[in-house]
Amino acid sequence: MTGADDTITLANVVRRFKGMRKPAVASLNATVRAGGVTGLVGPDGAGKTTLMRMLAGLLEPSEGEIKVIGLNPIRDDRALHARLGYMPQKFGLYEDLTVQENLDLYADLRSVAGEQRKKTFTRLLEFTALAPFTRRLAGKLSGGMKQKLGLACTLVGQPDVLLLDEPGVGVDPISRRELWQMVHELAGEGMLILWSTSYLDEAEQCREIILLNEGEVLWCGEPKALTTQMAGRSWLISSPDENNRQLLQKALRLPQVSDGVIQGKSVRIILKKDASMDTVADSLTLSPERLAQTPPRFEDAFIDLLGGAGAAESPLGAILRHVEGSKDETVIEARGLTKKFGDFAATDDVDFSVTRGEIFGLLGPNGAGKSTTFKMMCGLLAPTSGKALVLNMDLKTSTGKARQRLGYMAQKFSLYGNLTVEQNLRFFSGVYGLRGRAQNDKIASMSGAFNLRPIFNHTADSLPLGFKQRLALACSLMHEPDILFLDEPTSGVDPLTRREFWLHINSMVERGVTVMVTTHFMDEAEYCDRIGLVYHGKLIASGTPDALKQQAADAEYADPTMEQAFITLIHRWDKEHASGS
Structure with a gap:
């Protein structure tokens, strides 16, 4: 029988915020048990982070009662914090400290000392495979390694309860799989684990899920039971x-x-x-x-x-001009593209081309070199050698002229957080040369297309992630570019928002716009006409999504998913090059 000392219980829990029409969490009843991973699943704004913060004792419920391993998070905060590990979405790593210095800091905060400290570090460094990187600055780690270090720091105090708020965001499929293996191992040892996610392939790995929407529970139970x-x-x-x-x-x-x-x-x-x-x-x-x-x-x-x-089509099709030109015309091209930082080649002799009206996806693990390649193709980084050509213009010599034809949406949206939605739209349209009536008309049409009018006076920093994404895309389209560069545009957003975003992309492509995109979300790669897989700075595979899946097919996976193909092709490359073939 499960006791109160190894469960989380929620009884009629409500959390309201001033100025909000609906509660962030509404009359929530649930029980989370140890010995397996429980998933807290839902779209943006579902109440996942609010609930996590209440469980960690950082927010007090407006109504109802919470018990975590028999303790009240507010009244028994000291006793609970000694037994709880909480990894928020923006985990507090100190990027100017090394891996070892971050672990030392968290050990000091948890009063872990002497022989126990030594044993804990040895176990965690082996567990996370970070032992070879203890002297590396945290800021120099790949996204996956940062998440592993964050998990290690959270585990320093050997907690009984582990709260993980969207730990898979921005992490490539291989690193996500490694994170899951680690967390399943901890759950098998009896730890009580709650993993918050909007990635539904992650939800399938949970023993049980709590599915939230607008603060309310839609479903509780095994994922398979809902799927059937x-x-x-x-x-x-x-x-x-x-x-x-x-x-x-x-x-x-x-x-x-x-x-x-x-x-x-x-x-x-x-x-x-x-x-x-x-x-x-x-x-x-x-x-x-x-x-x-x-x-x-x-x-x-x-x-x-x-x-x-929800939406069946994007309104962008009705407001964007049709881009003229032949579908056979090459509009983006990399020729022997190389970027070195000292002796390290982040991008190593890469070649590819993209034709007009095509979606080309650049995939690769964290630290593989795809972002470096992407930045050179946008003109944000000068290559050491080789050429990055857009519309047959060399971005090294014709940057200004080429940029008038490009739209760019950065991974960490290039919005001005202290400006309102309207001010951001006005600023970016002005940068692209729009003035007077033309500028006002474009702001009005883009606001309508992306449903931004109701939040016109909100600052960008105050927006939920899905609305930030809409605003960033609207800003990048103000000058109706021929070519659109999207760097992990949907990282962290839920499936509904992701679908809306790809409706917009598909609508633009039907109007002749060419799109180059990076993503860690393998289902998104299926939308691409062609894919380039980057690893160790090299383009190790390219072709249509089905062609890459076919390349990866083997006895274990006769009909692999895109994620299975991604992992297989990378492991195959590692094996071939380890054996010197």
């Missing part, structure tokens, strides 16, 4: 006459379709309850051989439970 409710409603469709972007847009307009995404050479659609696939096939004029039932995923159930994907 979708049996018979997930289909793959394809058309001989239309590309996947066009087919997806048509399918989403149908009243029988709850959700749709591009999946390799097919479009994956989810039917609404009691809807007929025959009716959908007739509406899309698809023959039976173009339809295939496919096993449901947890993401299908999640989207359906939230009422479907």
